[in-house]
Each structure stands twice: as C-alpha cells, then as structure tokens.
Amino acid sequence: MAIHNEPRIIRPGKYLNEALDNLEWKLNSADQFQIEVRKYIDDDFSVNEISPIIKPNLKFELFEENELDLTNFNIGVVYEESVLKESLVMYNENLHVLGSDEITVPFELEKILLWGPQASLFVAIFANKDLPEIDYQHGQIIAKKALGISNINENANFFDVQSATPKDFMDMGYPRNTSYIIEVDPNEISGPFERSGYAIKITISTDLQAIAEDKLFMNEVLMAAFEEVLLVGYEQFTYDELEDDSILKNITARLRAFAGDKDLKSQNIADWAKNREKNKIRSLLQHGLGLNKMFLRSLDNVS
C-alpha cells in the first residue's frame, strides 16, 4: 500500500490505531514473526516461497475502554499489487469471531496472488455498517497497518549523486581538494520513502569518479553517508515519532537487516545514533557489503 498523504476528509471520532500495534507477520511458515511492517528479502529468496501469515494480536481491551461494540467492526486484509493494479480481499471477518488466530492466504487464492516487492498487504479494522450515533460511516477505518516486502538490494533512490570540479567545491565554500561531501536534509529523511527521492546528496570530485567503483572508496563514502543520515535524523526525531514509511525508518530497517543479527532492533540503532555512539554505528556499517549493491546504481549515473 502506498502512502496516502493528502488531506483527510473524514474526521473520525475515534481512531484506534494502537489496536494493531502488536500485529506480527511472517513471509511463510519457516520465517520468524516480526512486528516491523517491512520485510526484506534478498536476490536468493524466491518470491514463490511467500505465503504470508499474519497474527493480528488485536488489543481487544481498547474497544471496551472506548465503548465500541466489537460486532460493529470487521478486520480486513487486502492484497494489493501496485504494478498490475490489482487488489483482492484475502480475509474479512467480524472482530468478535477473531480470537488469537493466525490469518493465512486462503487456499483458493494462493495460485492467483503474485508476491514480491510490489505486492503489499493492507490490514484494517473498519466499521461494518453506518454507525450514525458515533459518526462512523460504513467502511470507515479506525486502525490500519500496511505490510510490504522490499528487495534489500534495490536502488531506493536515496541518493542524489553529483560531481563537482575543484572550482565548484571552492564556489560552494569547501577546500578545492575536497574529495566528497555529504548533505542530509532531516526534513526530507523524515518524509515518505516511496515518493521523495534524493534525501541524501553526495557530491564527488570529478577526478575521483574513475575510482568511484572501487570498493574501498565506495565503502568509505557509504559509511560516511549512512552515519550522517542516522546522526542527523535521530538528532531531530525519535524512532517512535517517525512514520512507518519514512526514509529514515526505512534506512534503519535496512541496516538492521544487513547486520544479520536477529536480536538487534531498529530501535537500538536509533538509540545509538541519538546518543552519538559512533563506534557502534560504524561497526554496524562495516557489514556494508550489501550496501554497495544498493549504491552501485546511483553511482552508475554520475555525470
């Protein structure tokens, strides 16, 4: 599900987004449940192995606290393929029948649904009829979560890579022998991931472009760039206040996935950055082999 950031028209009386806070999901029965909304797969992972399982872990108590009758609400799971522009209801059940069950892809849909980075799952709790007494209309969403799959190596358009001559650098106020500069706009990186590209601007000296594909040099630039993103980003924002689809959260989740340490949480990385624990950040970024792939295509286009 892409981001919908246009002004809201309906103003819900009560919006219980926390009701789905504990939702967990996994790609298939062999995978581990995770709470993060984005799953990262690598090139070796076959999308044919995907058959997602969702555990809503619904906070039923919130409905009682807010005096909402469970029977008036449904939980729906919609599969959406953004390139084919297809969507299909996978699951739609009244909340009062939902226990601690796991939601799986119905057998009859398994053959039709195509999984991969463009496919997403949208989970929502919505009014199953008009409820004028509390100002809800049929279909009105009170809690939602969008789950998506990304290829860990895909070029996510994080980088705007430019080149500059010594004179250009001087004009910008840098020493003439500058090799590269990294500029991060904290407001951009807190923005949505899909639509806003180029949150990170990297300017590389023209005479260094020849070695731009050199691994060591690239690693250096990359480590500096990601370190800058984390430090600048978490200086301004806490992990919790970031939108799930923000660039910063997305980068953090990717770095976590690259680290290959299942005990490491995105929150840990955010904490390190906030406390400016650069040693820990650098040791995390040293797993940066995969980062190269992500970056390579941006460099391809240096002109």
Place this chain on the structure above:
Amino acid sequence: MSHKILSGANALKIIQNFHDNTGEDDITNLEKIVGTGPLYPEDEIKMFRDKIISEINLSKDKVTDREKQRVEFQSIKWMHELLSIDRDAFRDKGFWIWMTIKYFKEYVEWRHASKDNPARINNYGLRPTGSYDITENILYRAWIRLKIGLDETLEDPFKYNTLIETYDFWQSFIVRRDFASCENIARAFINARFVNNRTKEKQLYRTIGRNITALQSNLFFNCLSEQDAEAIIDKKIKQSEVA
C-alpha cells in the same frame, strides 16, 4: 513463462546514444531473461509495433497533438488484439522498459519529442537516476487503461479509452492513482465521467479524483459494494456542486 528485462541504467545509456545519434547499442548483450519456461513471444510485440508504426506513417503530414493522442489511444485496442497477457511479465517494470527500448523508441519520440527537444526520460518510464517510473511509460499506461477501462458490456468495449482529450483523466486519476487498484471505486469514478457525463468538466473530475485519493486513507474501499462506491462518488459530486 519467462520474459526479458532491461535495467534502468542500461536503458538510459541506450536512450542517450539514440538521442545523440552515436549508433545503435546491441541490446541483446544487455537484456536479461528472468523466469523459466517459454519466453514471452517477441513476434507479438513486433506485430504490435508494426501496427503502430504503419499508423504513424499514415499520419505523417498531420502530426498534431490530437493525432498523437489518437494513435496512442487506438494502440490500446491493438494491444488487446495482439499481445498475450502474462501477469508475471506485466508486473515486472523491467519488462516494460525492455519492450519500450527494444521496439518502441521511435514511437516514444514521435509521441513526445518537440521540435527542439527529444522525448523526456520519463516518457520511457525512467527517472534521470535510472530508476523505473513506470506509470509514465507509454506502453504500461496504455495497458492500465486497457485493463481498467475495457468495458465488455458496451458495443465498443474501448469506447471510453479511445476518446480524444481524455489523457489527463486517465493518466492523472487512474494510471497514477492507487485507488484504481480497487475495481469498484475505479469503475464508479469512470462511470461518473463517461457514462453519466457528470464529471465531464476537468475541474470537477480533478476535485473528485483528489477527494477519492484522500478518502482512501480513511475508507476501506475493498469492502464496498458497487452501489456503495457509486453512492460515495455521487455524494462527492453533490458536495462539489454545492461548493
């Protein structure tokens, strides 16, 4: 089924050389095959290309913007007649880029180049960085219009697709919009524009289109029936008319 793809970076290089007239790149060294089994039939693509090119040649002396639109919109029909649908290929952005670069460069240029400038990179479905920007791709956008706009209940199932001067409606409010994935709401929106002619005015369908996009955050479109979807659009039109 398997199909061919082309990376954005390679596509950019080919377009650049094509624009600079520095000789044709050999795409066979750059294209990649994904999937297993028989390849997507290239002879169908060639027939589709030839149909478009012959139409372009016919209109040589009267290349107005209307004429360009006409050919693009008619191509939706030929696409339906000539191309097999392979969901695995069609959901792969690299496939659309490959098909466009290998067979339709002249068509993209004819449709989008101006007197002084060649077609822009995004008309090919690419961003200047080499990432895919598929909603702008000349073939993909035709296919989405075909997929969503085809109406078999009509005597001419392509009626609403082939109307001239509807580029903005289809492109801005169907091809680029996420809500178009939900059949009921897309159908109701299209009907309001073409069947009932209630949102014929550009300003009105733009307002309604933006409203639906905003509504999508708050309303679970997929649970709605056709009647519900019609009712929502109807309500939005009435609200706009009052305003």
